[in-house]
Amino acid sequence: MDEIKNPINLINKEYKTINLVTFEEWLEDSDKLSKLGIGVILDPSNDVGLIKESLDSIELIVLDFRNFDDGRGYSQAYFLSKRWKFKGEIVGINAHLDQLQFMIRSGITSYQLLESYKGFNEEDYSSGFSICYQAAANNSGLNLKY
Amino acid sequence: MxxxxxxxxxxxxxxxxxxxxxxxxxxxxxxxxxxxxxxxxxxxxxxxxxxxxxxxxxxxxxxxxxxxxxxxxxxxxxxxxxxxxxxxxxxxxxxxxxxxxxxxxxxxxDAGLHAIQTSGKATRNITADPLSGLTEGEIEDARPYCELIRRWFNLHPEFSWLPGKFKIAINGAKLDETALRIHDLGLRLVRNEKGELGFRVFVGGGLGAAAMVGAETAAFVPVVDILSYLESSLRIYNLKGRRDHQKKLRIKFLVRELGANEFSRLVDEDWQQTKNDPELKLNLNELESLKKDFALPIEPINLDRFKETVNFNYSIWKKNNVRIHKVSGYSIVNISLTKLGSAPGDATSEQMRILATLADQFSSGEIRTTKRQTIVFPYVRMDQVFDLWKSLEEYDLSSPHQGTLAQIVACPGRDYCDLAKAVSIPIATRVQERFNDMNKLLDIGDLNINISGCENSCAHHHIADIGLLGMQKNGEEYYQITLAGETLRETNIGKKLGPSVSGETIVDAVEDIVNVYIDNRQQEEKFTDVFKRIGITPFKEKVYG
The missing domain is CATH 3.90.480.20 (Sulfite Reductase Hemoprotein; domain 2)
Known part of the structure; x- marks a missing residue:
């Protein structure tokens, strides 16, 4: 079993000034929280559409990729990045090495790998292929053929 | 090519x-x-x-x-x-x-072959009519569309970790050789009233334990918008499909739970946001270029003066295995690999090489594979069909079974697969042995039998005239019988005949069913038409009576 870091500590380390709340906490108190420059952590089961209207007042959004076969985070990232043009960072946490290229192309702007991938060369996995067969949320620097 | x-x-x-x-x-x-x-x-x-x-x-x-x-x-x-x-x-x-x-x-x-997305919870290989481009009345050859859609979903960043597998079929012909409405998503090429080309979309079909016919989610999606429509369909599935229940992962369960109307509404709502995105428009230049690559390598030829060779065995083979080509002077030849006791669809390396050589000689170097696990030569000159048959005879590949009951579709079954509950191939062999008289087979005509060793339904038993599904009862192998499944003209899932039948007596039951068909058919009536006319009771009475 992979060891899962506490995402809140982890994000605080990377983005020192940003405090994080859960999706439920945000929905409950978004009026107050929106003035504080806060980040929101989503679970794959959360309906990302519910925060669409308040994206301008969220600093950063964290998506959780711990479950290898659960692909909902990629669609969440797509909505935030491509559809709604969220301006803050979209952070993928508990990421798996073999899925980095999928996450990045779906719109994740930074990521934190699970602890168990320590020691692997991330660039071997995040750089992807010399050609991509579709347009996606992030096509930067890619050679597209479709 | x-x-x-x-x-x-x-x-x-x-x-x-x-x-x-x-x-x-x-x-x-x-x-x-x-x-x-x-x-x-x-x-x-x-x-x-x-x-x-x-x-x-x-x-x-x-x-x-x-x-x-x-x-x-x-x-x-x-x-x-x-x-x-x-x-x-x-x-x-x-x-x-x-x-x-x-x-x-x-x-x-080097040969341009790979194993990408042939399994797993992603979009699978896209299937097309094996007779694409060859038959009269076809709206268009579906293969250029298959290729563009295959590319688009090749390691797609958003849709590579779906709740379950996702199978797509595309058909442009009059008869549906792809069985598109039993696919997770089926596309039928159609023209609208303005004569524009597009797709009619069906979602949520599938076989397995809960066999379902796909529901129409869109009557017409313009060709240029198909990628965005498919993305929206996959996005709704990715976000809302069941991930909590191993047996409810496929999109058919989502469509059933939401209702086809609500599913279509959600897809449409999403699609309205993306359909005008220029990045998601089908690349029409690439489509034109692919159409050239897939253009038929033959021109019409005048063979009015050609006289067919008279030979009894050849005539029988030709009647079952050769079809009319839309290009005059050409034929479509179906080659059955079925041999007694061998797994349907099995081919030796030697057979593959022989077929490759014959394809070079007789079929412009092109071969098609079919969902009935046979091989098609798509471009055989009518005046060379006899020579091809002679070569096939020489290599023992001239089985005249195509379109007869003996052309059985069977999964590997319990002999080879650890999921299977019962054997498939030995049952196929016993049925072939029972019906080994070619005159009888010709009399019975076009009737298909499919045998799956378990509910995964790899042999598509639900859509056969006679479908057999292997199961275990008190440690013994039994077979559930379904009748009158079809996909060619319309899509119907086969109806359960009654209690499952033991492996010992299953071939008798098949013979009983065939006999009820023969006794009741009028002229050239198909099995499914007889079934619709007389109902299930006469079959029940014969098998269980």
Whole structure:
């Protein structure tokens, strides 16, 4: 079993000034929280559409990729990045090495790998292929053929 | 014929390198079994009962003779000299050693072949009518569309980790040889009242334990908008599909739970946001270029003065195996690989090489694979059909079974598959032995029998005239019978006849059913038409009476 870091500590380390709340906490108190420059952590089961209207007042959004076969985070990232043009960072946490290229192309702007991938060369996995067969949320620097 | 570019082949090289690295990490304990399983399946690799199985894609069921030779070489070098053509037009190798997989895949790259997304929870190989481009009344050859859609969903960043597998079929012909409404998503090429080309979309079909016919979610999606529509369909599935219940992963369960109308509404709502995105428009220049690549390599020829050879065995074979081509002077030839006791769809490397040579000689070097696990030569000159038959005779490939009851579709069954509950191939053999009189077979006519060894329904028993499903009862093998499934003219799931029948007496039951059909049919009436007219009772009374 992979060891899962506490995402809140982890994000605080990377983005020192940003405090994080859960999706439920945000929905409950978004009026107050929106003035504080806060980040929101989503679970794959959360309906990302519910925060669409308040994206301008969220600093950063964290998506959780711990479950290898659960692909909902990629669609969440797509909505935030491509559809709604969220301006803050979209952070993928508990990421798996073999899925980095999928996450990045779906719109994740930074990521934190699970602890168990320590020691692997991330660039071997995040750089992807010399050609991509579709347009996606992030096509930067890619050679597209479709 | 369409071929991969150097750029496409470079992609395949990189994909094999990536997979080899994943395999090495797994073997050294750095990648656990659960994650490796997910990764290996999307590269066609299964761990089977006795060895490892690799499924290689034959996109839209079209192969060049060169590709077939490459597959024959793989069968010799890495398997036991066999390949198995599947009901989804692909080919499987059953005796692969784990450390050799990367080299096997590298050997296929030159021929433009790969195993990408032949399994796993992603969009699978896209199937097309094996007679694409060949029949009269077809709206258009579906293969250029298959290729563009296949590309788009190749390692798609958003849709590679779906709740379940996702199978797409596209048909442009009058008769539906693809069975598109039993697919997760089926596209039928249509023209609207303005004469514009588009797709009618069906979602949520599938076989297995809960067989369903796909519901129409869109009556007309313009060709240029199909990618965005497919993305929206997959997005709703990705976000809302069941992930909590192993047996409810497929999109058919989502469509059933939401209702087809609500599912369509959600897709449409999403699609309205994306359909005008220029990045998601189908590349029409590329489509035109692909249409040229897939254009038929033949021109009409005048054979008015040609006289067919008279030969009894040839006539029987021709009646069952040869179809009219839309290009005058040409025929479509169906080659059955069925032999008594062999798994349907099995071909030896020698047979593959012979077929490749004959395809070069008689069929412009092109071969098609079908969901009935047969081989089609798409471009045979009418005045050369007899010569082709003679060659096939010489190599024991002239089985005249096509379109008769003896052309049985069967999965590998319990002899080879650890999921199966009962044997399939031995039942197929016994049915063939029971009906071994060619006159009788010709009299019975076009009637299909499909045998699946378990509810996974690999042999598509639900859509056969007579479907047999293997199961276990008190430690013994039994078969549930379904009747009158069909997909060609309309789509109907076969109706259950009654209690399952023991393996011992199942062939008697099949014979009873065939006899009820023969006794009741009027002229050339098809099995499904007789069934609709007389109902299930006469069949029940005969089998259980």
């Amino acid at each position: 369409y071929q991969y570019s150097a750029q496409d082949k470079q992609f395949l090289v990189e994909r094999v390198d990536q997979f080899e690295k994943q395999l090495k990490r797994h073997l050294s304990g750095e990648l656990d079994e659960a994650k490796f399983r997910s990764l290996r399946l999307r590269n066609g690799l299964y761990m089977e009962l006795h060895a490892h199985m690799l499924r290689v894609a034959i996109p839209y069921g079209t192969l060049s003779s060169e590709q077939l030779r490459a597959l024959a070489d793989v069968a010799d070098k890495y398997d036991r000299g066999f390949g198995h053509f599947t009901t989804r037009q692909n080919i499987q190798f059953n005796w692969i050693q784990l450390p050799e997989i990367a080299n096997l895949l590298r050997d296929l790259i």
